[in-house]
Amino acid sequence: MDTRTDTPIRLVGFDGDDTLWRSQDFFDAAQLEFESILAAYVDLGDSRDHLYAVESRNLALFGYGVKGMVLSMIEAAVEITGARIEARDLQRIIGLGKDLLRHPVELLPGIRDAVAQVADDFEVVLITKGDLFHQEAKVRQSGLADLFPRIEIVSEKDEATYARVLGEFALAPAQFVMIGNSLRSDIAPVLHLGGWGVHMPYHTTWIHEATSTLAAADAQRMCSVVDAAGLPDAVRTLAQRASRQRIAG
Protein backbone atom coordinates (compact mmCIF):
# COMPACT_ATOMS: atom_id res chain seq x y z
CA MET A 1 0.00 0.00 0.00
CA ASP A 2 1.35 3.43 -0.91
CA THR A 3 0.93 5.43 2.27
CA ARG A 4 0.81 8.74 0.46
CA THR A 5 -2.20 8.17 -1.75
CA ASP A 6 -4.43 6.08 0.51
CA THR A 7 -4.35 7.96 3.79
CA PRO A 8 -6.15 11.19 4.63
CA ILE A 9 -3.00 12.43 6.45
CA ARG A 10 -1.54 15.42 4.58
CA LEU A 11 0.66 17.23 7.11
CA VAL A 12 3.01 16.21 9.93
CA GLY A 13 4.00 18.79 12.56
CA PHE A 14 7.18 18.61 14.65
CA ASP A 15 7.68 20.35 17.98
CA GLY A 16 11.11 22.00 18.51
CA ASP A 17 12.35 22.03 22.13
CA ASP A 18 13.05 18.51 23.44
CA THR A 19 11.70 16.96 20.23
CA LEU A 20 14.24 18.17 17.64
CA TRP A 21 16.87 19.53 20.02
CA ARG A 22 17.76 19.43 23.74
CA SER A 23 16.29 22.22 25.82
CA GLN A 24 14.88 21.33 29.25
CA ASP A 25 18.22 19.92 30.44
CA PHE A 26 19.77 23.36 30.15
CA PHE A 27 16.85 25.00 31.94
CA ASP A 28 17.14 22.41 34.73
CA ALA A 29 20.85 23.17 35.05
CA ALA A 30 20.12 26.92 35.22
CA GLN A 31 17.61 26.24 38.00
CA LEU A 32 20.28 24.39 40.01
CA GLU A 33 22.70 27.28 39.57
CA PHE A 34 19.96 29.69 40.63
CA GLU A 35 19.51 27.67 43.82
CA SER A 36 23.25 27.61 44.48
CA ILE A 37 23.27 31.43 44.28
CA LEU A 38 20.37 31.63 46.77
CA ALA A 39 22.02 29.11 49.11
CA ALA A 40 24.47 31.83 50.22
CA TYR A 41 21.52 33.74 51.74
CA VAL A 42 18.87 31.28 52.88
CA ASP A 43 18.17 27.70 53.74
CA LEU A 44 16.81 26.63 50.33
CA GLY A 45 13.73 24.91 51.72
CA ASP A 46 10.78 25.83 49.52
CA SER A 47 12.70 28.13 47.16
CA ARG A 48 11.82 25.93 44.21
CA ASP A 49 8.12 26.21 45.06
CA HIS A 50 8.53 29.96 45.44
CA LEU A 51 10.13 30.29 41.98
CA TYR A 52 7.35 28.13 40.55
CA ALA A 53 4.74 30.43 42.10
CA VAL A 54 6.42 33.57 40.72
CA GLU A 55 6.75 32.00 37.26
CA SER A 56 3.09 30.94 37.33
CA ARG A 57 1.81 34.41 38.13
CA ASN A 58 4.15 36.00 35.54
CA LEU A 59 3.46 33.60 32.63
CA ALA A 60 0.35 35.53 31.54
CA LEU A 61 2.44 38.71 31.33
CA PHE A 62 5.83 37.42 30.11
CA GLY A 63 4.89 34.35 28.06
CA TYR A 64 7.37 31.49 27.62
CA GLY A 65 11.09 31.80 27.17
CA VAL A 66 14.44 32.57 28.76
CA LYS A 67 13.97 36.32 29.26
CA GLY A 68 10.74 35.89 31.21
CA MET A 69 12.32 33.09 33.24
CA VAL A 70 15.23 35.33 34.23
CA LEU A 71 12.90 38.16 35.26
CA SER A 72 10.90 35.70 37.39
CA MET A 73 14.12 34.34 38.91
CA ILE A 74 15.25 37.85 39.89
CA GLU A 75 11.86 38.64 41.37
CA ALA A 76 11.80 35.34 43.29
CA ALA A 77 15.38 35.87 44.52
CA VAL A 78 14.51 39.31 45.90
CA GLU A 79 11.43 37.90 47.66
CA ILE A 80 13.11 34.75 48.98
CA THR A 81 16.07 36.67 50.45
CA GLY A 82 13.93 39.49 51.85
CA ALA A 83 15.73 41.82 49.44
CA ARG A 84 19.10 40.96 51.01
CA ILE A 85 20.50 39.57 47.75
CA GLU A 86 23.40 41.59 46.31
CA ALA A 87 23.27 43.26 42.92
CA ARG A 88 26.25 41.18 41.75
CA ASP A 89 24.31 37.98 42.40
CA LEU A 90 21.29 39.28 40.50
CA GLN A 91 23.68 40.04 37.66
CA ARG A 92 24.86 36.42 37.85
CA ILE A 93 21.23 35.34 37.36
CA ILE A 94 21.10 37.44 34.17
CA GLY A 95 24.30 35.62 33.19
CA LEU A 96 22.50 32.28 33.55
CA GLY A 97 19.92 33.51 31.05
CA LYS A 98 22.56 34.74 28.63
CA ASP A 99 24.29 31.35 28.81
CA LEU A 100 20.99 29.66 27.94
CA LEU A 101 20.43 32.00 24.99
CA ARG A 102 23.96 31.40 23.73
CA HIS A 103 23.95 27.63 24.28
CA PRO A 104 24.74 25.74 21.06
CA VAL A 105 21.83 23.77 19.63
CA GLU A 106 22.25 20.01 20.21
CA LEU A 107 20.02 17.87 18.01
CA LEU A 108 18.49 14.74 19.56
CA PRO A 109 20.05 11.52 18.21
CA GLY A 110 18.70 10.44 14.82
CA ILE A 111 16.26 13.33 14.49
CA ARG A 112 17.55 14.64 11.15
CA ASP A 113 17.09 11.24 9.49
CA ALA A 114 13.66 10.85 11.08
CA VAL A 115 12.44 14.23 9.83
CA ALA A 116 13.87 13.56 6.37
CA GLN A 117 12.11 10.17 6.17
CA VAL A 118 8.77 11.61 7.26
CA ALA A 119 9.24 14.49 4.80
CA ASP A 120 9.64 11.94 1.98
CA ASP A 121 6.05 10.87 2.52
CA PHE A 122 4.29 13.94 3.90
CA GLU A 123 4.42 17.72 3.97
CA VAL A 124 6.07 18.72 7.26
CA VAL A 125 5.93 21.86 9.42
CA LEU A 126 7.87 22.93 12.50
CA ILE A 127 5.53 24.29 15.20
CA THR A 128 7.52 25.62 18.12
CA LYS A 129 6.51 27.66 21.15
CA GLY A 130 8.33 30.42 22.94
CA ASP A 131 10.33 33.53 22.34
CA LEU A 132 10.33 34.51 18.65
CA PHE A 133 13.92 35.76 18.64
CA HIS A 134 15.41 32.77 20.49
CA GLN A 135 13.41 30.17 18.56
CA GLU A 136 14.45 31.71 15.23
CA ALA A 137 18.08 31.52 16.37
CA LYS A 138 17.67 27.85 17.34
CA VAL A 139 16.03 26.95 14.02
CA ARG A 140 18.89 28.68 12.18
CA GLN A 141 21.58 26.94 14.22
CA SER A 142 19.88 23.54 14.11
CA GLY A 143 20.67 23.06 10.44
CA LEU A 144 17.15 21.64 10.00
CA ALA A 145 15.59 24.71 8.39
CA ASP A 146 16.12 23.19 4.92
CA LEU A 147 13.81 20.30 5.85
CA PHE A 148 10.95 22.59 6.90
CA PRO A 149 9.37 24.68 4.15
CA ARG A 150 7.14 26.26 6.81
CA ILE A 151 8.05 27.24 10.37
CA GLU A 152 5.43 28.46 12.83
CA ILE A 153 6.64 30.09 16.03
CA VAL A 154 3.66 30.47 18.35
CA SER A 155 3.11 31.99 21.79
CA GLU A 156 0.86 29.18 23.06
CA LYS A 157 0.11 25.66 21.85
CA ASP A 158 -3.59 25.24 22.44
CA GLU A 159 -6.52 24.16 20.28
CA ALA A 160 -7.00 27.70 18.94
CA THR A 161 -3.38 27.84 17.75
CA TYR A 162 -3.50 24.45 16.01
CA ALA A 163 -6.85 25.36 14.41
CA ARG A 164 -5.34 28.60 13.07
CA VAL A 165 -2.26 26.84 11.67
CA LEU A 166 -4.36 24.09 10.05
CA GLY A 167 -6.58 26.84 8.60
CA GLU A 168 -3.52 28.37 6.91
CA PHE A 169 -2.84 24.96 5.31
CA ALA A 170 -6.56 24.55 4.45
CA LEU A 171 -6.58 21.17 6.23
CA ALA A 172 -8.95 19.46 8.67
CA PRO A 173 -7.53 18.17 11.99
CA ALA A 174 -8.09 14.56 10.81
CA GLN A 175 -5.48 15.21 8.10
CA PHE A 176 -2.79 16.22 10.61
CA VAL A 177 -0.29 14.35 12.82
CA MET A 178 1.64 16.26 15.51
CA ILE A 179 4.92 14.91 16.94
CA GLY A 180 6.26 16.14 20.26
CA ASN A 181 7.43 15.48 23.79
CA SER A 182 4.69 17.36 25.65
CA LEU A 183 1.31 15.69 26.11
CA ARG A 184 -0.07 19.05 27.21
CA SER A 185 1.19 21.21 24.34
CA ASP A 186 1.84 18.83 21.44
CA ILE A 187 -0.60 15.96 21.80
CA ALA A 188 -3.74 16.68 23.86
CA PRO A 189 -4.99 19.76 21.96
CA VAL A 190 -4.43 18.10 18.55
CA LEU A 191 -6.21 14.88 19.60
CA HIS A 192 -9.06 16.91 21.05
CA LEU A 193 -9.52 18.71 17.73
CA GLY A 194 -9.75 15.32 16.01
CA GLY A 195 -6.16 15.05 14.84
CA TRP A 196 -3.40 12.50 15.43
CA GLY A 197 -0.34 12.50 17.67
CA VAL A 198 3.03 10.79 18.18
CA HIS A 199 4.32 11.24 21.70
CA MET A 200 8.10 11.05 22.14
CA PRO A 201 8.72 11.67 25.87
CA TYR A 202 11.86 13.51 26.92
CA HIS A 203 13.65 12.40 30.07
CA THR A 204 12.76 15.62 31.88
CA THR A 205 9.65 17.79 31.59
CA TRP A 206 9.18 21.42 32.60
CA ILE A 207 6.87 21.51 35.60
CA HIS A 208 4.50 23.93 33.84
CA GLU A 209 4.08 21.34 31.05
CA ALA A 210 3.64 18.36 33.31
CA THR A 211 -0.14 18.23 33.74
CA SER A 212 -2.41 16.84 31.06
CA THR A 213 -5.20 14.35 30.62
CA LEU A 214 -6.23 12.51 27.50
CA ALA A 215 -9.73 11.21 26.81
CA ALA A 216 -9.70 7.43 26.24
CA ALA A 217 -11.31 7.82 22.81
CA ASP A 218 -8.72 10.41 21.80
CA ALA A 219 -5.83 8.21 22.95
CA GLN A 220 -6.62 5.81 20.11
CA ARG A 221 -5.36 8.45 17.68
CA MET A 222 -2.00 8.56 19.44
CA CYS A 223 1.05 6.36 19.65
CA SER A 224 4.30 6.67 21.58
CA VAL A 225 7.91 6.11 20.61
CA VAL A 226 11.06 6.00 22.72
CA ASP A 227 13.36 7.78 20.29
CA ALA A 228 13.55 9.50 16.91
CA ALA A 229 14.32 6.24 15.07
CA GLY A 230 10.75 5.13 15.81
CA LEU A 231 9.09 8.22 14.36
CA PRO A 232 8.74 7.29 10.65
CA ASP A 233 7.09 3.95 11.49
CA ALA A 234 4.82 5.59 14.05
CA VAL A 235 3.61 8.13 11.49
CA ARG A 236 3.04 5.35 8.93
CA THR A 237 1.07 3.34 11.51
CA LEU A 238 -1.19 6.31 12.26
CA ALA A 239 -1.58 7.06 8.56
CA GLN A 240 -2.76 3.50 7.96
CA ARG A 241 -5.08 3.67 10.95
CA ALA A 242 -6.51 6.92 9.53
CA SER A 243 -6.98 5.20 6.19
CA ARG A 244 -8.89 2.25 7.74
CA GLN A 245 -10.97 4.64 9.82
CA ARG A 246 -12.01 6.49 6.70
CA ILE A 247 -12.96 3.26 4.93
CA ALA A 248 -14.90 2.09 7.98
CA GLY A 249 -16.54 5.50 8.46
Next chain:
Amino acid sequence: MDTRTDTPIRLVGFDGDDTLWRSQDFFDAAQLEFESILAAYVDLGDSRDHLYAVESRNLALFGYGVKGMVLSMIEAAVEITGARIEARDLQRIIGLGKDLLRHPVELLPGIRDAVAQVADDFEVVLITKGDLFHQEAKVRQSGLADLFPRIEIVSEKDEATYARVLGEFALAPAQFVMIGNSLRSDIAPVLHLGGWGVHMPYHTTWIHEATSTLAAADAQRMCSVVDAAGLPDAVRTLAQRASRQRIAG
Protein backbone atom coordinates in the same frame (compact mmCIF):
# COMPACT_ATOMS: atom_id res chain seq x y z
CA MET B 1 -9.86 56.13 -12.61
CA ASP B 2 -10.58 53.10 -10.47
CA THR B 3 -7.47 52.74 -8.35
CA ARG B 4 -8.02 49.06 -7.72
CA THR B 5 -7.95 47.81 -11.28
CA ASP B 6 -5.37 50.14 -12.83
CA THR B 7 -2.54 50.06 -10.34
CA PRO B 8 -0.03 47.27 -9.81
CA ILE B 9 -0.34 47.80 -6.00
CA ARG B 10 -1.93 44.73 -4.43
CA LEU B 11 -1.00 44.85 -0.73
CA VAL B 12 -0.61 47.57 1.90
CA GLY B 13 1.34 46.81 5.09
CA PHE B 14 0.89 48.69 8.37
CA ASP B 15 3.48 48.86 11.14
CA GLY B 16 2.11 48.51 14.72
CA ASP B 17 4.06 50.45 17.39
CA ASP B 18 3.76 54.24 16.91
CA THR B 19 1.85 53.75 13.64
CA LEU B 20 -1.37 52.11 14.85
CA TRP B 21 -0.92 52.67 18.59
CA ARG B 22 1.27 54.68 20.99
CA SER B 23 4.40 52.95 22.18
CA GLN B 24 7.62 54.97 22.35
CA ASP B 25 6.08 57.52 24.76
CA PHE B 26 5.72 54.80 27.36
CA PHE B 27 9.26 53.54 26.81
CA ASP B 28 10.56 57.14 27.14
CA ALA B 29 8.66 57.50 30.43
CA ALA B 30 10.13 54.21 31.70
CA GLN B 31 13.60 55.48 30.85
CA LEU B 32 13.01 58.64 32.93
CA GLU B 33 11.85 56.51 35.87
CA PHE B 34 14.91 54.30 35.44
CA GLU B 35 17.09 57.42 35.69
CA SER B 36 15.25 58.64 38.77
CA ILE B 37 15.99 55.29 40.48
CA LEU B 38 19.68 55.59 39.59
CA ALA B 39 19.81 59.22 40.75
CA ALA B 40 19.77 57.99 44.38
CA TYR B 41 23.17 56.37 43.79
CA VAL B 42 25.10 58.38 41.23
CA ASP B 43 25.34 61.66 39.42
CA LEU B 44 23.41 60.66 36.28
CA GLY B 45 25.97 62.07 33.84
CA ASP B 46 26.36 59.57 31.02
CA SER B 47 23.95 56.95 32.41
CA ARG B 48 21.76 57.25 29.31
CA ASP B 49 24.77 56.55 27.10
CA HIS B 50 25.68 53.61 29.32
CA LEU B 51 22.18 52.09 29.02
CA TYR B 52 22.34 52.62 25.26
CA ALA B 53 25.67 50.77 25.12
CA VAL B 54 24.32 47.85 27.18
CA GLU B 55 21.17 47.66 25.04
CA SER B 56 23.23 47.74 21.86
CA ARG B 57 25.46 44.85 22.90
CA ASN B 58 22.44 42.83 24.14
CA LEU B 59 20.14 43.37 21.12
CA ALA B 60 21.70 40.50 19.17
CA LEU B 61 20.99 38.17 22.12
CA PHE B 62 17.68 39.50 23.47
CA GLY B 63 16.00 40.95 20.38
CA TYR B 64 13.47 43.77 20.68
CA GLY B 65 10.88 44.19 23.39
CA VAL B 66 10.16 45.04 26.99
CA LYS B 67 11.71 41.97 28.63
CA GLY B 68 15.08 42.46 26.96
CA MET B 69 14.94 46.18 27.79
CA VAL B 70 14.40 45.42 31.49
CA LEU B 71 17.28 42.93 31.55
CA SER B 72 19.55 45.54 29.92
CA MET B 73 18.36 48.17 32.43
CA ILE B 74 19.21 45.88 35.36
CA GLU B 75 22.60 45.11 33.90
CA ALA B 76 23.30 48.80 33.24
CA ALA B 77 22.12 49.75 36.75
CA VAL B 78 24.49 47.25 38.35
CA GLU B 79 27.38 48.55 36.24
CA ILE B 80 26.58 52.26 36.67
CA THR B 81 26.29 52.00 40.47
CA GLY B 82 29.32 49.74 40.84
CA ALA B 83 26.93 47.04 42.13
CA ARG B 84 25.82 49.29 45.00
CA ILE B 85 22.18 49.29 43.86
CA GLU B 86 19.79 47.58 46.27
CA ALA B 87 17.72 44.56 45.32
CA ARG B 88 14.50 46.50 46.02
CA ASP B 89 15.47 49.07 43.41
CA LEU B 90 16.22 46.37 40.84
CA GLN B 91 12.79 44.96 41.63
CA ARG B 92 11.35 48.43 40.90
CA ILE B 93 13.00 48.26 37.47
CA ILE B 94 11.20 44.96 36.82
CA GLY B 95 8.04 46.81 37.90
CA LEU B 96 8.66 49.42 35.16
CA GLY B 97 8.68 46.59 32.63
CA LYS B 98 5.52 45.04 34.01
CA ASP B 99 3.78 48.41 33.82
CA LEU B 100 4.80 48.69 30.16
CA LEU B 101 3.49 45.18 29.42
CA ARG B 102 0.21 45.95 31.17
CA HIS B 103 -0.25 49.41 29.67
CA PRO B 104 -3.59 49.72 27.86
CA VAL B 105 -3.30 50.03 24.08
CA GLU B 106 -4.02 53.60 22.92
CA LEU B 107 -4.78 53.91 19.22
CA LEU B 108 -3.41 56.93 17.37
CA PRO B 109 -6.14 59.42 16.38
CA GLY B 110 -8.10 58.45 13.26
CA ILE B 111 -6.14 55.25 12.62
CA ARG B 112 -9.11 52.87 12.61
CA ASP B 113 -10.88 54.90 9.90
CA ALA B 114 -7.65 55.18 7.91
CA VAL B 115 -7.01 51.41 7.97
CA ALA B 116 -10.65 50.72 7.07
CA GLN B 117 -10.50 53.11 4.09
CA VAL B 118 -7.26 51.61 2.80
CA ALA B 119 -8.72 48.11 3.31
CA ASP B 120 -11.67 49.07 1.08
CA ASP B 121 -9.27 49.42 -1.85
CA PHE B 122 -6.41 47.01 -1.07
CA GLU B 123 -5.56 43.86 0.81
CA VAL B 124 -3.91 44.89 4.09
CA VAL B 125 -1.47 43.18 6.45
CA LEU B 126 -0.12 44.14 9.86
CA ILE B 127 3.66 43.71 10.05
CA THR B 128 4.91 44.38 13.54
CA LYS B 129 8.29 43.82 15.17
CA GLY B 130 9.13 42.72 18.67
CA ASP B 131 8.17 40.27 21.34
CA LEU B 132 5.64 37.71 20.02
CA PHE B 133 3.69 37.48 23.27
CA HIS B 134 3.44 41.24 23.88
CA GLN B 135 2.65 42.10 20.24
CA GLU B 136 -0.14 39.49 20.16
CA ALA B 137 -1.58 41.02 23.33
CA LYS B 138 -1.47 44.50 21.78
CA VAL B 139 -3.13 43.35 18.56
CA ARG B 140 -5.88 41.69 20.62
CA GLN B 141 -6.44 44.76 22.80
CA SER B 142 -6.26 47.21 19.88
CA GLY B 143 -9.62 46.09 18.51
CA LEU B 144 -8.07 46.27 15.02
CA ALA B 145 -7.59 42.52 14.49
CA ASP B 146 -10.87 42.33 12.53
CA LEU B 147 -9.41 44.70 9.91
CA PHE B 148 -6.31 42.57 9.35
CA PRO B 149 -6.87 39.12 7.82
CA ARG B 150 -3.13 38.49 8.16
CA ILE B 151 -0.82 39.53 10.99
CA GLU B 152 2.94 39.02 10.76
CA ILE B 153 4.96 39.39 13.96
CA VAL B 154 8.63 39.45 13.02
CA SER B 155 11.89 39.63 14.94
CA GLU B 156 13.57 42.09 12.56
CA LYS B 157 12.31 44.36 9.80
CA ASP B 158 14.96 44.13 7.13
CA GLU B 159 14.93 43.36 3.41
CA ALA B 160 15.04 39.60 4.04
CA THR B 161 11.95 39.77 6.25
CA TYR B 162 9.93 41.83 3.76
CA ALA B 163 11.03 39.54 0.93
CA ARG B 164 9.84 36.49 2.91
CA VAL B 165 6.47 38.07 3.74
CA LEU B 166 5.93 39.16 0.11
CA GLY B 167 6.87 35.64 -0.96
CA GLU B 168 4.07 34.26 1.21
CA PHE B 169 1.65 36.58 -0.61
CA ALA B 170 3.24 35.67 -3.98
CA LEU B 171 3.79 39.37 -4.73
CA ALA B 172 6.67 41.42 -6.13
CA PRO B 173 7.96 44.40 -4.10
CA ALA B 174 6.59 46.80 -6.74
CA GLN B 175 3.09 45.61 -5.78
CA PHE B 176 3.53 46.54 -2.12
CA VAL B 177 3.18 49.74 -0.06
CA MET B 178 4.42 49.81 3.55
CA ILE B 179 3.13 52.38 6.06
CA GLY B 180 5.06 53.19 9.23
CA ASN B 181 6.81 55.68 11.47
CA SER B 182 10.35 54.28 11.19
CA LEU B 183 12.39 55.13 8.11
CA ARG B 184 14.87 52.45 9.15
CA SER B 185 12.44 49.56 9.72
CA ASP B 186 9.33 50.40 7.73
CA ILE B 187 10.44 52.45 4.75
CA ALA B 188 14.10 52.06 3.73
CA PRO B 189 14.18 48.23 3.30
CA VAL B 190 10.91 48.22 1.32
CA LEU B 191 12.04 51.05 -0.99
CA HIS B 192 15.38 49.33 -1.49
CA LEU B 193 13.62 46.13 -2.57
CA GLY B 194 11.67 48.19 -5.14
CA GLY B 195 8.50 48.71 -3.14
CA TRP B 196 6.62 51.81 -1.98
CA GLY B 197 6.38 53.55 1.38
CA VAL B 198 4.27 56.03 3.32
CA HIS B 199 6.19 57.58 6.19
CA MET B 200 4.12 58.85 9.12
CA PRO B 201 6.68 60.19 11.64
CA TYR B 202 5.93 59.85 15.32
CA HIS B 203 6.87 62.71 17.66
CA THR B 204 9.55 60.57 19.35
CA THR B 205 11.79 57.87 17.89
CA TRP B 206 13.69 55.13 19.72
CA ILE B 207 17.38 55.91 19.47
CA HIS B 208 18.10 52.45 17.98
CA GLU B 209 15.67 53.28 15.12
CA ALA B 210 16.94 56.78 14.50
CA THR B 211 19.56 56.19 11.82
CA SER B 212 18.66 55.60 8.21
CA THR B 213 19.49 56.88 4.77
CA LEU B 214 17.38 56.75 1.62
CA ALA B 215 18.74 56.73 -1.90
CA ALA B 216 17.40 59.68 -3.90
CA ALA B 217 15.93 57.38 -6.56
CA ASP B 218 14.19 55.31 -3.89
CA ALA B 219 12.73 58.40 -2.20
CA GLN B 220 10.54 58.95 -5.26
CA ARG B 221 8.58 55.86 -4.25
CA MET B 222 7.81 57.34 -0.85
CA CYS B 223 5.55 60.05 0.49
CA SER B 224 5.05 61.42 3.98
CA VAL B 225 1.95 62.30 5.96
CA VAL B 226 1.54 64.12 9.25
CA ASP B 227 -1.30 62.01 10.65
CA ALA B 228 -3.54 59.02 9.98
CA ALA B 229 -6.15 61.12 8.17
CA GLY B 230 -3.65 61.58 5.33
CA LEU B 231 -2.97 57.87 4.83
CA PRO B 232 -5.74 56.86 2.38
CA ASP B 233 -4.87 59.74 0.00
CA ALA B 234 -1.17 58.99 0.29
CA VAL B 235 -1.72 55.34 -0.66
CA ARG B 236 -3.93 56.41 -3.60
CA THR B 237 -1.25 58.86 -4.75
CA LEU B 238 1.42 56.16 -4.72
CA ALA B 239 -0.93 53.69 -6.43
CA GLN B 240 -1.49 56.20 -9.26
CA ARG B 241 2.24 56.90 -9.46
CA ALA B 242 2.84 53.14 -9.74
CA SER B 243 0.24 52.94 -12.46
CA ARG B 244 1.86 55.74 -14.51
CA GLN B 245 5.30 54.23 -13.98
CA ARG B 246 4.05 50.94 -15.39
CA ILE B 247 2.54 52.66 -18.42
CA ALA B 248 5.74 54.65 -18.98
CA GLY B 249 7.93 51.58 -18.41
